[in-house]
Amino acid sequence: MKRQSKDLRDILLGAHFSIAGGLHKAILTASKYGCTALQIFTKNSNQWKERTLTDEEIERFNETRKLTGIESICSHTSYLINLGSPEKSKFNRSIKALKQELVRSSQLGIPYVIMHPGSHMGRGEEKGLRRVALGINRTFDATPKITCRLLLETTAGQGSNLGYTFEHLALISELVEAKGRIGFCFDTCHTFAAGYDLSTKKAYQKTMRAFDKVVGLDRLCAIHLNDAKKGLGSKRDRHEHIGKGAIGIDAFRCIMNDRRLKTVPKILETPKGKGRVDYDPMNLNLLRSLVTR
Secondary structure (H helix, E strand, C coil), rough: CCCCCCCHHCCHHHEEECCCCHHHHHHHHHEEEHCCEEEECCCCCCCCCCCCCCCHHHHHHHHHHHHCCCCCCEEECCCCCCCCCHHHHHHHHHHHHHHHHHHHHCCCCCCHHHHHCCCCCCCCCCHHHHHHHHHHHHHHHHCCCCCCCCECCCCCCCCCCCCCCCHHHHHHHCCCCCCHEEEEEEHHHHHCCCCCCCCHHHHHHHHHHHHHHCCCCCHEEEEEEECCCCCCCCCCCEEEECCHHHHHHHHHHHHHHHHHHHHEEECCCCCCCCCCCHHHHHHHHHHHHHCCC
16 A cells, blocks of 8 residues: 655545446555545446445445545446436436435445536426436435435536536525535536636636635535646536646646645546556646645
8 A cells, every 4th residue: 555645645635446346446446546535436337227235345345445544435426317307217217326326325434426417408407407406305305314425516518417507506405405415526627618717826716716605615525636628618528637638737736735625535537548558646646746735
């Protein structure tokens, strides 16, 4: 297990890692890269088929977490879930899938489950946002004892996707009855593509002030660190390596040194690459090098 200096160990930094070979393998990979946080899928993200965890899987996951000391873990829901769908069958199936994700994550002791709010599919944003809130309320009603918190992620605004403005997130939150079970995930690529500038220190501060005013920094529970292949306001969800895209390195320097975000897990979702190059440690080490405090 790779050891970090005390200052770097205090920063919750990691990446999304594969669960191939077992859920616990993602934690081992995170430890290998010196991470203090990570994100996983608890099942195949592109299939509706659910997964029931065995006692052995849960025990091995918990043992590995204790062995590595990594406690800051997020899961991400299936990409198929769409609580904004006007189609009754898709809406109900999404609720069922979200419920099962919350159950699995709770069994694993994962504190945060991250979800894209959904798409209105041509029915209009306000109807879609209210539909999302309805789906969350029904899910929460069906899972009263679940301990993990559902985080709504900022989106790029492609097509009919919801959640690309801070006001979208605020409205969903306002309509959710169990407000203590809701939080937010700030994706740098998505937020930038949606039109919120992060590329300079001044722009970063302006965007974070807007987020704090509309949503609340006290409810920000996770950050996805991704540069963007496309420009500001492009509405295109295309991740790029840190410092290699349209956002640039200054935004990530601001995030890594923002004391308000010290306890917020920061998760890389940059391209993994193919072949012999392992980009995760390259991006992680670059982010660590930006820390000045």
